[in-house]
Amino acid sequence: MDDTVERNRLRREQAHEADVVVVGAGIFGCAISYALANQGRSVILLERWMHQPDRIVGELLQPGGVAALKKLGLGHCLEDIDAIPCKGYTVLYHGVPTKISYPTIDDDGQVIHQWHGSGREGKRPVGRAFHHGRFIMQLRRACMAHHNITVVETEVTNTIRSEVSDEVLGVETRTTNKETGEKTRDCFFGQLNIIADGYASKFRKGVLDATPVVRSKFYALELIDCPLPEPFHALVVIGNAFPVLLYQIGSRETRALIDVPADIPEASPAAGGVRGYINNCVLPAVPEPIRSAMVTALADGKIPRSMPNSWLPPSKQSTDGLILLGDAMNMRHPLTGGGMTVAFNDAVMLSDLLHPSQVPSLSDSQAVRSAMDTLYWKRKRLTGIVNVLAQALYALFAANDTQLRALQRGCFGYFERGMTDAPAGLLGAILQRPVVLAYHFFSVAFLAIWMNACEVVGSVWGIWKAPLALIDMFLILWKACVVFVPVMWREACR
CATH class of the missing domain: 3.50.50.60 (FAD/NAD(P)-binding domain)
Known part of the structure; x- marks a missing residue:
């Protein structure tokens, strides 16, 4: 040999x-x-x-990725690089936080609560974030x-x-x-x-034959000594700006990724470009001390480094x-x-x-x-879920019309009601069942319809606005199908 x-x-x-x-x-x-x-x-x-290399993406490895890395015999590569455990996410929706930890799993590594609810106690997988x-x-x-x-x-x-x-x-x-x-x-x-x-x-x-489609870029900041609302949880900020993602990549360093779609007026040269967008739209949407850490990171006066956010089926x-x-x-x-x-x-x-x-x-x-x-x-059992989640969640979190904003509210309401284990399991590549993804996505859609109807009918004109709620129901459901079905069909059937 x-x-x-x-x-x-x-x-x-x-x-x-x-x-x-x-x-x-x-x-x-x-x-x-x-x-x-x-x-x-x-x-x-x-x-x-x-x-x-010095890249601003490829810094967060989901629990399913950690498991695959160990299967390859490369688990030791996560050691001695100041890698930080990642136990899930915090979603900050217009200033209101909701913690979404990775789900409880059984001894075989299967998510216990796949269809509803979340486990309060039990073993939970962990991802890693790093330079x-x-x-x-x-x-x-x-x-x-x-x-x-x-x-x-x-x-x-x-x-x-x-x-x-x-x-x-x-x-x-x-x-x-x-x-x-x-x-x-x-x-x-x-x-x-x-x-x-x-x-x-x-x-x-x-x-x-395919070519990547790029509709936005991530602009990156490295924040020093910036505590996140929940330790060892990445943070997604949803407010009046497009999504902002933060996660700790070292003992002192936190990565901030700011999504900036192409050709938006708020980032035009007349509005001060990307830095103007960050100052005028992003900083007001993030809490202290993150805002102060961002201001410090922006003090060099340069445009932050960027990477295209690409979609390639x-x-x-x-x-x-x-x-x-x-x-x-x-x-x-x-x-x-x-x-x-x-x-x-x-x-x-x-x-x-x-x-x-x-x-x-x-x-x-x-x-x-x-x-x-x-x-x-x-x-496709795994990548179909990862790809659909990435595209669908971005569409919801970057909502730019009435129906998408209703779905966004429904998504946050879903998390507030404790429906987190299955979504977190899908996101963390632990739960690999496309049917579970479809179930929870449309559960969010129907919750969004219900919340919207309650808001409309509960207004000053009450029952007289019921026809509007009915119209909204069809529009919201249609938008949910437009967001989810084409991507899911492309992933599952082609």
């Missing part, structure tokens, strides 16, 4: 050949490299820049220490295709000589090539020798913090489907295609 490991190492380093070539040493790239290497596969992991770059470097160190993985710092520029078919045989790269700065052409060949080059993937167009793939996964293939609004959880879950399932007992040779294109077809449908 040791001779085989050594031969494979020399083959990777000298001939640049391996069972698998992975492009991108980010979340998914590191995870799938490590998982396949643990199965005895020879892996080359390519990364353009091996320095610690993205520190976590990435832990994943990379784990890969570099693995005897079946060779990590190379090089920029991938193109794929190498067979002259007699459209099969991808490997990738072309440019490697920079660190002493001279000169770039030289290089090539790496894998029986299977996995592209995981992130949200701005340069290879997406050659594999998928998953697509089937049929390119022999090549797989595109991670954010390159599927993205959702990061409001619910589901991206890394999806990536680790995908890595677990793909590595199982490609296990040597199932696919002895990764050069067997038909077997790999079959595994990818299975992955496409199997992953």
